[in-house]
Amino acid sequence: MLHPTATLIAYLKGELTKRGQQDVVDHLDACPKCTQIAEDFQEILRALGQSVPNPPEIDWQAYRLELREKLDARRTRTMRGQSAQQRTSS
Numbered sequence: 001m002l003h004p005t006a007t008l009i010a011y012l013k014g015e016l017t018k019r020g021q022q023d024v025v026d027h028l029d030a031c032p033k034c035t036q037i038a039e040d041f042q043e044i045l046r047a048l049g050q051s052v053p054n055p056p057e058i059d060w061q062a063y064r065l066e067l068r069e070k071l072d073a074r075r076t077r078t079m080r081g082q083s084a085q086q087r088t089s090s
Helices: 008-012 018-030 032-051 060-089
Strands: none
Touching: 008 018, 008 032, 018 032
């Protein structure tokens, strides 16, 4: 097997098929250079995972209230527009 540089990140993230994973494992068992590269990539992935902040908590009650207000406002505008149109066509 050639050096699995194109599939190494996918392997580390668990995105390969079982056959693909086994191919990479077999290669890493025989290639200290690729093993070191895999360890370096794993450390980079770990650091990246820690550097991304957790998303903020969502206040679903406030979201529903805001959505309801927006829908009510749209409905009111639509009803006003229909009333004005009816007056002009009469």
